[in-house]
Amino acid sequence: MxxxxxxxxxxxxxxxxxxxxxxxxxxxxxxxxxxxxxxxxxxxxxxxxxxxxxxxxxxxxxxxxxxxxxxxxxxxxxxxxxxxxxxxxxxxxxxxxxxxxxxxxxxxxxxxxxxxxxxxxxxxxxxxxxxxxxxxxxxxxxxxxxxxxxxxxxxxxxxxxxxxxxxxxxxxxxxxxxxxxxxxxxxxxxxxxxxxxxxxxxxxxxxxxxxxxxxxxxxxxxxxxxxxxxxxxxxxxxxxxxxxxxxxxxxxxxxxTASAKWVKETKTYTLKTAVKLRTGASTSSNTITILPAGTTVKTDQAIIQGGYRWVRQPRFNGYGYLATGPASNTLEYVNSGTTHTYYTVKYGDSWWAIAQRNDLNMTTLASQNGKTIYTTIYPGQRLVVR
Incomplete structure (x- = not known):
């Protein structure tokens, strides 16, 4: 919800x-x-x-x-x-x-x-x-x-x-x-x-x-x-x-939902938990290996489909795919390795108010936090604003 x-x-x-x-x-x-x-x-x-x-x-x-x-x-x-x-x-x-x-x-x-x-x-x-x-x-x-x-x-x-x-x-x-x-x-x-x-x-x-x-x-x-x-x-x-x-x-x-497309995403993630690296962006795809918590993963593309947000990892013999979390909470399993500026949500805040305060588009703000503008935010939560 x-x-x-x-x-x-x-x-x-x-x-x-x-x-x-x-x-x-x-x-x-x-x-x-x-x-x-x-x-x-x-x-x-x-x-x-x-x-x-x-x-x-x-x-x-x-x-x-x-x-x-x-x-x-x-x-x-x-x-x-x-x-x-x-x-x-x-x-x-x-x-x-x-x-x-x-x-x-x-x-x-x-x-x-x-x-x-x-x-x-x-x-x-x-x-x-x-x-x-x-x-x-x-x-x-x-x-x-x-x-x-x-x-x-x-x-x-x-x-x-x-x-x-x-x-x-x-x-x-x-x-x-x-x-x-x-x-x-x-x-x-x-x-x-x-x-x-x-x-x-x-x-x-x-x-x-x-x-x-x-x-x-x-x-x-x-x-x-x-x-x-x-x-x-x-x-x-x-x-x-x-x-x-x-x-x-x-x-x-x-x-x-049918409009999901792969988008360019050059990022480095550190896994919070063990995650399966798969041959395709689907939970039914074969498992290449299980990446343990703490593994650093560099990605080049991302997509939301099948209920999850997937990223693609270039490998020496092709690509591996892993879910960063459910589609509505897209960074649940990973930490971004990029340096960011954060804003701590206060009572009464909304996506619109925070976006305006930080000179951002509301959709962009939500997206860079792995969410949509329909995801509820709560006091104490930290959001990436830069």
Whole structure:
């Protein structure tokens, strides 16, 4: 959801290719639910009404907190304005826990923050599990930690769920049937209803709404879990617009992801963790060798595809390819060897504000930090500005 940093972990290459063979269906995915955070800035009631009336959005899930100290500064206004627009409201906490004790502490922090922000009792307060901390744990450890968080969060009167990526579900953690909110972004939306046994499928992070700036994460609801226990008396008023806008969103997803191209990138990286060097830019490509942590890698090109950011390493007998991290958090596995000037994110900052302050284009700023302008930034995070 990104980190919403939020780090949106996306579909693996094999699953993406599978989607291509399932056939196109412009009506396959609906914009039932939107999730927002401080990265989206202030969202007015009018914007939420537009989402509801023109796009058929039923529910909004807002970022509440992250780790053990960060409180989303827009949570309270988002909650109030979504409710004023007559839609269901839920929340999520970006998890940083690595132990059971940390999970319980974060749940207490998230629950208290949600109460203060006005999240109503019986709303869902999901744990967003996609951090490097979780990536470093075993499936059993993540399962234990997630269970502890969800059990604790229910003490505040909230319903629990897990958000994670399709590549992590039942791999990095167990997602049982009739639970879970799964993110998987295909090149094209297939005729098959993805993750139909789970509560929700987040199928795009770049949806556009008529009177709102930027791209948004949108999900199709496969159950009433995220709309249960609350009352919504207001319905979409323009059914034709809802159909047309949903068709457009489904169509645009292929245009956004199919345009990936190799770009020149002459950089030196130092690996944080062991990474597989492959014969091609795909997780299904053969492994040449496993490069241990601390290895220095010089690259000449980069590309985002199949859910990962790949770099190409010139070798004496050709090229090797390695993933620097998920596509939405492109420097997760490596450190850049280049000298940079950094800016430390403060409360209330946004991509636009930081870019303006440092005389940069907002997209350029995000890109040179291995992110997009739709990735949420958080206080204390260091961004490369030079």
């Amino acid at each position: 990104g980190v919403k940093l939020k780090n949106k972990l996306v579909l693996t290459g094999a699953a993406t290719m599978a989607a291509l063979f399932l056939g196109l269906n412009a009506n396959a995915a609906r914009m039932d639910m939107v999730d927002v955070s401080n990265n989206n800035g202030y969202m007015s009631t009018a914007e939420y009404v537009s989402m509801r009336n023109e796009f058929g959005v039923k529910a909004v899930t807002v970022k509440i907190s992250e780790g053990g100290t960060y409180k989303d500064p827009y949570a309270a206004s988002n909650i109030a304005n979504v409710q004023a627009a007559g839609m269901y409201i839920n929340g999520y906490h970006f998890a940083r826990y690595a132990t059971k004790a940390q999970a319980i502490a974060e749940a207490d922090f998230a629950g208290q923050t949600a109460k203060s922000a006005g999240l109503p009792v019986s709303a869902v307060l999901a744990t967003d599990v996609e951090s490097q901390e979780a990536n470093n744990q075993s499936q059993a450890t993540n399962d234990r930690n997630n269970a502890a968080f969800m059990q604790e969060i229910q003490k505040f009167g909230y319903r629990a769920d897990i958000y994670t990526s399709g590549s992590w579900a039942n791999n990095k953690m167990t997602i049982k049937g009739k639970t879970g909110w799964i993110a998987a972004y295909p090149y094209v939306v297939s005729g098959k209803n993805w993750y139909s046994t789970n509560h929700a499928w987040q199928w795009s992070s770049t949806a556009k709404f008529r009177i709102s700036y930027g791209g948004f994460d949108v999900s199709q609801l496969n159950s009433n879990y995220y709309t249960a226990g609350q009352k919504s008396t207001v319905k979409p008023t323009n059914k034709d617009a809802v159909k047309a806008n949903n068709r457009k969103a489904n169509k645009n997803i292929s245009n956004q």
